[in-house]
Amino acid sequence: MNHAIVVQGLRKKFGHHEVLHGLDFTIDAGTVFGVIGPNGAGKTTTMRCLLDIIRPSAGTISVLGEDPRYGGPALRRRIGYLPGELHLENRTTGRRVVEHFSAISGPVDSRHVDALADRLNLDLDRQTRKLSKGNKQKLGLLQAFMHRPELLILDEPTSGLDPLVQQEVHAMVREAVAEGGTVFLSSHVLSEVQQAADSVAILRDGGIVTTSTVEALRDAALRKLRFRVAGAEAHDVGALLARVPGVANVAIRDVPGDSAGALEATATLSGNVQPLVRELARINLTDLVLDEPDLEEAVLTLYTEASPAPARNEVRHV
Structure with a gap:
């Protein structure tokens, strides 16, 4: 060209x-x-x-x-x-x-x-x-x-x-x-x-x-992920998310007032969503929200000095 x-x-x-x-x-x-x-x-x-x-x-x-x-x-x-x-x-x-x-x-x-x-x-x-x-x-x-x-x-x-x-x-x-x-x-x-x-x-x-x-x-921009799952342990959900490339900032908490012991997980995802979909198909999801990639946020991140990213498999149970 x-x-x-x-x-x-x-x-x-x-x-x-x-x-x-x-x-x-x-x-x-x-x-x-x-x-x-x-x-x-x-x-x-x-x-x-x-x-x-x-x-x-x-x-x-x-x-x-x-x-x-x-x-x-x-x-x-x-x-x-x-x-x-x-x-x-x-x-x-x-x-x-x-x-x-x-x-x-x-x-x-x-x-x-x-x-x-x-x-x-x-x-x-x-x-x-x-x-x-x-x-x-x-x-x-x-x-x-x-x-x-x-x-x-x-x-x-x-x-x-x-x-x-x-x-x-x-x-x-x-x-x-x-x-x-x-x-x-x-x-x-x-x-x-x-x-x-x-x-x-x-x-x-x-x-x-x-x-x-x-x-x-x-494709490189971060998506925000939130889902709820029934009948699972936090360490199982954490291990599942750790297998997905591009997942970071994972936090898992109990859902207040839920007698069935449901968990809610939040994370960020960069890159392809297909590996995430495959892993989530293994668990009993009751709710799932995956935001559109925030291109503006990705660009603004490039304007600022890079900061150390959290480890991909670091999971917080709050």
Whole structure:
């Protein structure tokens, strides 16, 4: 597969302060690549380096097969860019803004512009100074998409938009990819990346914690498990759970007020659920709850320093 973006050893310093610490990542053409991280993680700085708005202190960058430092206007016309902070001239209209960017991007079909404005519910004839933050964001999105670029670089694309418009933006992203385009988007909202991206890099303090597919992150996320069992001893239940890969944080307690001596067990599970199902089929379950994997919790865990995990076969009887 062709690579739309290849980044190796990307570093950026402002004075003596380094904000990007040797980033390495590759984005395949025809995919959506998401970067997620808290504010200040380096997402916007990375995008600006890709676009040659700022120059890296070290490392190499290839964008659509070219070094952005030397690609010039011809390369920029192949890219649609939505900055995180869009600054617009106040004494003009949305339509004039579009015309200005059309002159830079090359020929743009006015019918396509009007169709995008309708989808985003944007009035292009209003003065930009009268536009709300959400409508300014829509105008920024329109100018990024309108020339059907090969590569879209979108910094926090749904910021300030209501949920219905967010869904429309996600649809526009999917359509761009279906037409052969590539999308690189950043967000600090996990649900957006989860919905839109094929693969994701988690950025923290200017470094990539991990790069993975969304599905792989989901598989690695912890599920919370709770079940009740009748006619069993705590050590039997504990031994059963100890045989299941990925089970941790096991706690077993008597169910208060249950004359039959039922037990309730709680635990966390990572990975495949099938081994758990096989083991639980051996006992007399009276209740079972297995939560959906908490992807947000998994990502937040990667933002923090790793702490020692409890032993998999450590069982607490409380």
